[in-house]
Amino acid sequence: MKIYDTLSKKKAELIPAQDKKIGIYLCGPTVYDYGHLGHGRSAVVFDLLRRYLMFRGYKVTFVCNWTDIDDKTIDRANKEGIPVDELATRFINIYKDDFKKLGILEPDFSPKPTEHMEEIVSFIQRLFDKEHAYTLDDGVYFDIASFKDYGRLSGQRLDDLKKGVRVEVSDKKKNPGDFALWKFEKPGEPSWPSPWGKGRPGWHIECSVMSSHFLGESFDIHCGGQDLIFPHHEDEIAQSQGAGYRFARYWMHNGFLNIDNEKMSKSLGNFFTLRKAFERFAPLAVRFFLLSAHYRAPLNFSADTLHQAEAALERYNDFIQRVQEVINSKKETNKKISTIKSRVEKARQQFTEGLDDDLNISRALAAISELVKDSNILLEKGELSREGAEEVMSFMQDVDTVLGVFTFEREMLSEDIERLIVERNQARAERDFSKADEIRDRLTNEGIILEDTKDGTRWKRV
RNA sequence: GGCGGCAUAGCCAAGUGGUAAGGCGACGGUCUGCAAAACCGUUAUACGUCGGUUCGAGUCCGACUGCCGCCUCCA
Numbered sequence A: 001m002k003i004y005d006t007l008s009k010k011k012a013e014l015i016p017a018q019d020k021k022i023g024i025y026l027c028g029p030t031v032y033d034y035g036h037l038g039h040g041r042s043a044v045v046f047d048l049l050r051r052y053l054m055f056r057g058y059k060v061t062f063v064c065n066w067t068d069i070d071d072k073t074i075d076r077a078n079k080e081g082i083p084v085d086e087l088a089t090r091f092i093n094i095y096k097d098d099f100k101k102l103g104i105l106e107p108d109f110s111p112k113p114t115e116h117m118e119e120i121v122s123f124i125q126r127l128f129d130k131e132h133a134y135t136l137d138d139g140v141y142f143d144i145a146s147f148k149d150y151g152r153l154s155g156q157r158l159d160d161l162k163k164g165v166r167v168e169v170s171d172k173k174k175n176p177g178d179f180a181l182w183k184f185e186k187p188g189e190p191s192w193p194s195p196w197g198k199g200r201p202g203w204h205i206e207c208s209v210m211s212s213h214f215l216g217e218s219f220d221i222h223c224g225g226q227d228l229i230f231p232h233h234e235d236e237i238a239q240s241q242g243a244g245y246r247f248a249r250y251w252m253h254n255g256f257l258n259i260d261n262e263k264m265s266k267s268l269g270n271f272f273t274l275r276k277a278f279e280r281f282a283p284l285a286v287r288f289f290l291l292s293a294h295y296r297a298p299l300n301f302s303a304d305t306l307h308q309a310e311a312a313l314e315r316y317n318d319f320i321q322r323v324q325e326v327i328n329s330k331k332e333t334n335k336k337i338s339t340i341k342s343r344v345e346k347a348r349q350q351f352t353e354g355l356d357d358d359l360n361i362s363r364a365l366a367a368i369s370e371l372v373k374d375s376n377i378l379l380e381k382g383e384l385s386r387e388g389a390e391e392v393m394s395f396m397q398d399v400d401t402v403l404g405v406f407t408f409e410r411e412m413l414s415e416d417i418e419r420l421i422v423e424r425n426q427a428r429a430e431r432d433f434s435k436a437d438e439i440r441d442r443l444t445n446e447g448i449i450l451e452d453t454k455d456g457t458r459w460k461r462v
Numbered sequence B: 001g002g003c004g005g006c007a008u009a010g011c012c013a014a015g016u017g018g019u020a021a022g023g024c025g026a027c028g029g030u031c032u033g034c035a036a037a038a039c040c041g042u043u044a045u046a047c048g049u050c051g052g053u054u055c056g057a058g059u060c061c062g063a064c065u066g067c068c069g070c071c072u073c074c075a
Helices: A035-054 A071-080 A084-101 A117-127 A158-164 A205-215 A226-243 A274-280 A282-289 A304-330 A340-356 A360-378 A387-402 A415-430 A433-445
Strands: A002-005 A010-013 A021-026 A059-064 A132-138 A139-142 A177-182 A197-202 A218-225 A245-256 A257-259 A298-300 A446-453 A456-459
Touching: A002 A084, A002 A245, A021 A205, A021 A257, A035 A059, A035 A084, A035 A218, A035 A245, A035 A257, A035 A282, A035 A387, A059 A205, A071 A084, A084 A304, A117 A132, A117 A177, A117 A205, A117 A226, A158 A205, A158 A360, A177 A226, A177 A415, A197 A218, A205 A218, A205 A226, A205 A245, A218 A226, A226 A245, A282 A298, A282 A304, A298 A304, A304 A340, A304 A360, A304 A456, A340 A360, A415 A433, A415 A446, A415 A456, A433 A446
Parallel strands: A021 A059, A021 A218, A218 A245, A257 A298
Antiparallel strands: A002 A010, A132 A139, A139 A177, A177 A197, A446 A456
């Protein structure tokens, strides 16, 4: 499999440090507010990566943190007059719930910086020992000039950074790009002890510490949103490599979710929370939407693009239902020789080739679409045998271990509704179409769509 | 100002130098009591613009235009 590595700026063959074992660290959200579709995209896209690697037979260890202590969680907690940890716990639970609805597999580890304080402190001590850290009156800082590779990930040069950064009057930092490792306690803020004084960690240090804690001093893939490349990931590299670790071997970054072609973000105020999205669209349709564009490309959110995703997904689910009907059918299976088995193999190959190429989802989905179309033709002619249907179904199930968007289990209808369907079919048999249409309209209003086929009436919920 | 990305039909979107996948939508048709679903057909002489390399370019090179992102918290 090839992936695009932000550090080398090219597609590279993914070669794990240990055969068939892959460690992934994803920078998770700061938990001070509801998650929006942009957070959803990052989570979904790297869930796809994880699931695909598992599909390819790798043993994946997936770590995704919650940032539970920083300026934003503190501000928000103060505003609400509650302790920071209470606020964080509340939003972690909300995120977990949203992510579950999106079909995101739970990470193997979901660490929080507040639970790794001793390690954070000793990591900073190590940076002092290696002469990368210095103390000012408000905290401990990393000296970026002491790390020769600073700027390599983001393509920023130290000189340019100096020009770009607005220097605050009272700033005593050696270099404007120097960043806080440890911030000394201010009134009303939670704090932890350290050799330099009570305080709390800077933002970047947590990821350096927790990734190495769970995955080791060198691990395979570090992921996150493109906005984290600078300064967050640049600073993580400086800390971890400054501490003498090899750190991440590959870097992957997802593109933004846009709204009206602008980045969706809290600071711009144009965000759409996941909760709000779920009120209008089924969570799995939202997942499919977030999945349907290449992970590095910008993805524009609109009612239209989401409806397109919804319609495409519905076509797959309808198809799965029809295939299931053939499998369940008591009728004599058609003995006609079908080439469906080799057709499924071709689709499987195209699906894999697509995703092997830096998660080219469009090619993978095209492979499924083409198989669906070819199978529909056989279904139409009644030439899909039960064995053929089972082949197709197992393909759909396999690809869904990666995509996680299809619906295989059907809910049961209430007896009332079932009785209405029987009643309507009686009316149809008696050619009382006005009564039949009346019942159909009534069910449509309840969200049940009926489809009449040769073998009876099929229903689905919208 | 520095760094980076993107420009393919009404919309979303793939595309390894050899002549434009797939999906959504629309229109026409088959099927249906009517629908729905499915299928068939139509829907880009054309890939932001202008040059160049080549037998041949959406695909490589250069210039230009437009949009977006990072450089400050942000997935």
